[in-house]
Amino acid sequence: MGKKRETITIYDVAREAGVSMATVSRVVNGNPNVKPVTRKKVLETIRQMGYRPNAVARGLASKRTTTVGVVIPDISYAFFAELTRGIEDIANMYHYNIMLCNSDLQKDKELQLTEALLEKQVDGLLFLGGEVTQEHREIFAGAQVPIVLAATFDEVEKSRPYVTIDQVGAAKEATQVLIQEGHERIGLLGGPLTDPIIGYPRYQGYKEALAEEGIAFNDQWVRLGNYRYDSGLEAAKELLAMEDAPTAIFAVNDEMAVGAIHAAQDQGLKVPDDVSVIGFDNTPLASQVRPLLSTVSVPMYDIGAVAMRLLTKYMNDETIEENEVVLPHRLRLADSTRLKEE
Amino acid sequence: MGKKRETITIYDVAREAGVSMATVSRVVNGNPNVKPVTRKKVLETIRQMGYRPNAVARGLASKRTTTVGVVIPDISYAFFAELTRGIEDIANMYHYNIMLCNSDLQKDKELQLTEALLEKQVDGLLFLGGEVTQEHREIFAGAQVPIVLAATFDEVEKSRPYVTIDQVGAAKEATQVLIQEGHERIGLLGGPLTDPIIGYPRYQGYKEALAEEGIAFNDQWVRLGNYRYDSGLEAAKELLAMEDAPTAIFAVNDEMAVGAIHAAQDQGLKVPDDVSVIGFDNTPLASQVRPLLSTVSVPMYDIGAVAMRLLTKYMNDETIEENEVVLPHRLRLADSTRLKEE
DNA sequence: CTGTTAGCGCGTTCAT
DNA sequence: ATGAACGCGCTAACAG
Numbered sequence: 001m002g003k004k005r006e007t008i009t010i011y012d013v014a015r016e017a018g019v020s021m022a023t024v025s026r027v028v029n030g031n032p033n034v035k036p037v038t039r040k041k042v043l044e045t046i047r048q049m050g051y052r053p054n055a056v057a058r059g060l061a062s063k064r065t066t067t068v069g070v071v072i073p074d075i076s077y078a079f080f081a082e083l084t085r086g087i088e089d090i091a092n093m094y095h096y097n098i099m100l101c102n103s104d105l106q107k108d109k110e111l112q113l114t115e116a117l118l119e120k121q122v123d124g125l126l127f128l129g130g131e132v133t134q135e136h137r138e139i140f141a142g143a144q145v146p147i148v149l150a151a152t153f154d155e156v157e158k159s160r161p162y163v164t165i166d167q168v169g170a171a172k173e174a175t176q177v178l179i180q181e182g183h184e185r186i187g188l189l190g191g192p193l194t195d196p197i198i199g200y201p202r203y204q205g206y207k208e209a210l211a212e213e214g215i216a217f218n219d220q221w222v223r224l225g226n227y228r229y230d231s232g233l234e235a236a237k238e239l240l241a242m243e244d245a246p247t248a249i250f251a252v253n254d255e256m257a258v259g260a261i262h263a264a265q266d267q268g269l270k271v272p273d274d275v276s277v278i279g280f281d282n283t284p285l286a287s288q289v290r291p292l293l294s295t296v297s298v299p300m301y302d303i304g305a306v307a308m309r310l311l312t313k314y315m316n317d318e319t320i321e322e323n324e325v326v327l328p329h330r331l332r333l334a335d336s337t338r339l340k341e342e
Numbered sequence: 343m344g345k346k347r348e349t350i351t352i353y354d355v356a357r358e359a360g361v362s363m364a365t366v367s368r369v370v371n372g373n374p375n376v377k378p379v380t381r382k383k384v385l386e387t388i389r390q391m392g393y394r395p396n397a398v399a400r401g402l403a404s405k406r407t408t409t410v411g412v413v414i415p416d417i418s419y420a421f422f423a424e425l426t427r428g429i430e431d432i433a434n435m436y437h438y439n440i441m442l443c444n445s446d447l448q449k450d451k452e453l454q455l456t457e458a459l460l461e462k463q464v465d466g467l468l469f470l471g472g473e474v475t476q477e478h479r480e481i482f483a484g485a486q487v488p489i490v491l492a493a494t495f496d497e498v499e500k501s502r503p504y505v506t507i508d509q510v511g512a513a514k515e516a517t518q519v520l521i522q523e524g525h526e527r528i529g530l531l532g533g534p535l536t537d538p539i540i541g542y543p544r545y546q547g548y549k550e551a552l553a554e555e556g557i558a559f560n561d562q563w564v565r566l567g568n569y570r571y572d573s574g575l576e577a578a579k580e581l582l583a584m585e586d587a588p589t590a591i592f593a594v595n596d597e598m599a600v601g602a603i604h605a606a607q608d609q610g611l612k613v614p615d616d617v618s619v620i621g622f623d624n625t626p627l628a629s630q631v632r633p634l635l636s637t638v639s640v641p642m643y644d645i646g647a648v649a650m651r652l653l654t655k656y657m658n659d660e661t662i663e664e665n666e667v668v669l670p671h672r673l674r675l676a677d678s679t680r681l682k683e684e
Numbered sequence: 685c686t687g688t689t690a691g692c693g694c695g696t697t698c699a700t
Numbered sequence: 701a702t703g704a705a706c707g708c709g710c711t712a713a714c715a716g
Contacts, residue, residue, distance in 0.1 A: 007486065009693055020703040025695060035701060050484055055461040056407065057693030059398040060708050067462070075442075076423040084417060088444055097458055100417075100442040102430055116439060119397040120409070142392050144349065229630050255630075262632055285630070288571050288597075290604055351709055362687045367711060375685055399709030402692045688715080693708105700703080 008051050017045040028053055059121060067097045068311060069117030073105040073129040077227070078283035079253070079300055080128060083151060086304025087126060094312045096123070105130055114139050124311045126150055131196050132160070146314030150307035152197045153324075161314070161323035163307040167198065170296045170329045171205025171252065172212075174278050177294065177331065178248040179213050181276055181338050186210070187221040187239045187246035189232050189256045199224070202252040202280065221246050225256055232259025240267055240275065247275055248337075254279040254286045257293055261336060277336045291335030299327050350393050359387040370395055401463060409439045410653060411459030415447040415471040419569070420625035421595070421642055422470060425493060428646025429468060436654045438465070447472055453481060460485050466653045468492055473538050474502070488656030492649035494539045495666075503656070503665035505649040509540065512638045512671045513547025513594065514554075516620050519636065519673060520590040521555050523618055523680050528552070529563040529581045529588035531574050531598045541566070544594040544622065563588050567598055574601025582609055582617065589617055590679075596621040596628045599635055603678060619678045633677030641669050 010028070014021040019038060026034050027042045034042075045051075059065040070087060072080050084100065091098050099117060103110040110130055117125055118139075125147040127136075132154040140147050140160065149162035178186050188206050191199030203222070210217050223239060225231030232251055239246055240263060251257035257279030264275045271277055271291055279286055279295035286293040306325055313320055333340055352370070356363040361384060368376050369384045376384075387393075401407040412429060414422050426442065433440050441459060445452040452472055459467055460481075467489040469478075474496040482489050482502065491504035520528050530548050533541030545564070552559050565581060567573030574593055581588055582605060593599035599621030606617050613619055613633055621628055621637035628635040648667055655662055675682055 007693085011693075021694080022696080022703055023701085026702085029695080033701060038701080052457070052484070053461055054402075054463060054693050055458075056398055056401045056463045057708090058695075060396075060402050060710090061693075061695040063695095063708070065398065075417055075426060076420070078418070081418040081423060085444075097441070097462070098443070099439070101440070102427075115394070116397075119395055120439070121396060121398045142394070229626065258630055262630075265632055284571065285627075288600055288604075288627070289631070290607055349709090353709080363710080364687060364689095364712090365685090368686085371711085377685060380685080396709050399692090400711070402694090403709075403711040405692070405711095686716085688713105690711100690713085692711085695706105695708090697706085698704090700701100 007054075008049055010051070010053070013042065013046055013049060013051050016049060017042045063121075065121050065123055066095060067099055067120070067122050068124045068126060068308075068315075069099045069101065069114075069120070069122040070126045071101050071103050071110055071113050071117070071128060071130075073103055075100065075102055078255075078285060079281050079298075080151075082283070082300040083128065083304040086301040086306075087150075087308045088304075090305045090308035090312070096312070103130065107131075107133065107135070111135055111139060118143050118145070124148070124315045126307055126311060128152065129197060132156075146311060148307050148311045148314070151303050155196060158324070161310055161320070163303050163310065163325040163327065165298055165303070165327050165329045167201035168205040168208065170298070171202035171250075171280070172209045173205075173331060174280060174296050175206045175209035175250050176213075177278055177333065177337055177339055178250060178276055179209060179215065181248065183246075183248035183276065184215055185218075185221065185244065185246040185248070186215070187236075187249040188223070189235050189239075189249060189251035189260060190222060190224045191227050191252055192224060198227075198252065206250055227253050227255060229255045229259045232256025233263050234259075236260035236263035237267070240264060240269065249275065249277045251277065251279050254281050254283045254293060254295055257295065257336075258285055258289045261289060261291070261293070271336050272338050276338060279336075282332050286332070286334070289336075294331075294333045294335070294337040297330050297332040299329070302327055349396075350391055352393070352395070355384065355388055355391060355393050358391060359384045405463075407463050407465055408437060409441055409462070409464050410466045410468060410650075410657075411441045411443065411456075411462070411464040412468045413443050413445050413452055413455050413459070413470060413472075415445055417442065417444055420597075420627060421623050421640075422493075424625065424642040425470065425646040428643040428648075429492075429650045430646075432647045432650035432654070438654070445472065449473075449475065449477070453477055456481050460487070466490070466657045468649055468653060470494065471539060474498075488653060490649050490653045490656070493645050497538060500666070503652055503662075505645050505652060505667040505669065507640055507645070507669050507671045509543035510547040510550065512640070513544035513592075513622070514551045515547075515673060516622060516638050517548045517551035517592050518555075519620055519675065519679055519681055520592060520618055521551060521557065523590065525588075525590035525618065526557055527560075527563065527586060527588040527590070528557070529578075529591040530565070531577050531581075531591060531593035531602060532564060532566045533569050533594055534566060540569075540594065548592055569595050569597060571597045571601045574598025575605050576601075578602035578605035579609070582606060582611065591617065591619045593619065593621050596623050596625045596635060596637055599637065599678075600627055600631045603631060603633070603635065613678050614680050618680060621678075624674050628674070628676070636673075636675045636677070636679040639672050639674040641671065644669055
């Protein structure tokens, strides 16, 4: 396993190349103040000796690790996976490495991971998706480095930079699609209402749409799940088995929406003829189902990319013109609803 | 953003608490050799001052970072996402942090990321999914820390520890399912044959199954994709439009298999009545389609968990009894094929 | 149980 | 253009 080889340091290289370690440091870091001949010689002995710079030592000396921490609820959700791609691409562009940590949306784990990341001296932190509580605020406040929120925001301390979308508005539009189709019995497959980032706002948007059209709100038609396929399948099954079953369903994310489609189909109902279904997020899954799922297209990649870009600005002390970014969403009407895109 | 506060060190805490920095270090690291009273006092001033240990300095001094690097092809593939969960859970258990890096299966990026992780002095490295070339071997050999392969292996330097499954055997079994159903015109949706980890072995298993049953191999029925849904959809569409279209399709992963199901359905064919489809991996998608996809259940989580556990053994210099692990797979027959589980 | 003292490997003045 | 020397914040002997 190639262990135990004595570590070779910048000092060894210096001695071997007949220069000082300062010079080696300069060539390693691309400092131009080195005579080309010297540089060449140093580079050569570096190669020969197989010298590998120690980023930890460098981090300690320079107080920069060129690493940013990312606290993410669950990478196995397509939504966050795609968001992460946006983060990564921008991070690469600016030569930062990423430390990705799954929090499972558990507050304790979020806090602990954030702490760990800060201890590791990341140059900045991206916090994704969860609720920002008072405890979060305290840790964030104690950080010496910039922190940007992505796909979430701080309801209290509004100054904390963030990148997200208009959850309420988007949910409202999705519901309106169903209303415009003529439905009056519209079910909701929601998330936990205690979730202030996704669950509650999208529920809110649903209610607002109904209220605006003077459609009575019926909490029998509201089922709360955990954003996963199975919970959508089960909840929709119940919904569709009701006496006065809804004729349309708004699921607050695509996984649950696809569950709803299958629940309908399993009961012999046709989508969208017998029941319309609309989802949210426009994850790949929306295009991997029959009928193709109508949904709200959320710029997942862009949320990540913009958040990361914003973070780099903070890390480089660039001037920030806008630190609260609400990215646009749009409807993506496909075959699980009857209305088509204009 | 809480920047620029002068960093408070272990030394500050020591002064404030009226002890030496060694003592502070001890309580921070849970060393039992500290009088409870002293410990309490130190803990108290740590809390008061909001001291946060610097993991970089610790890493330099102790030569351990309690961080392991993970090079992964693409976290947005369900397969690798699930595998990552296994890695994470075990890493948490042993109090390691994870540095996750996407390589996009690009060799250059793999090499560069591996280098970067080693420079950051990770205590160990997990390399997932890609081909191990000579260049990989050279970098791996130059590492001072253990490296374990997961969901791949080194064809040449067999001594490199790995955790994977029997790709050829599993692919063979999947194909045999279709043969046992009575099919003789069996299509393959494969991956790149230049991919020695997935694409080629699963193709190999397909061929072996046919050969064993004396069924003629017809390369017209072999289509190579990129493991993604769309490529499966397109390839299957072509396959099913042929004069002598196959009556069954083996897709080397679930995404392509679901694409195949939809290709069939889009052409008015019934699965499995008109055409049988079997996939590979048993990702969540296999359960999120109608009909439910028959597939090969691969212990993704376990591959990650076992690989990580193996790595911890190396990192702790435990004795290793088995460094080449082939985990069992099993068939998971559902509704996209006609044969049922016995 | 506690304190002192060396480094860990490198970046960074400040001279030269 | 190059080198000497200091210090980043902490752990790890070694004393006591």
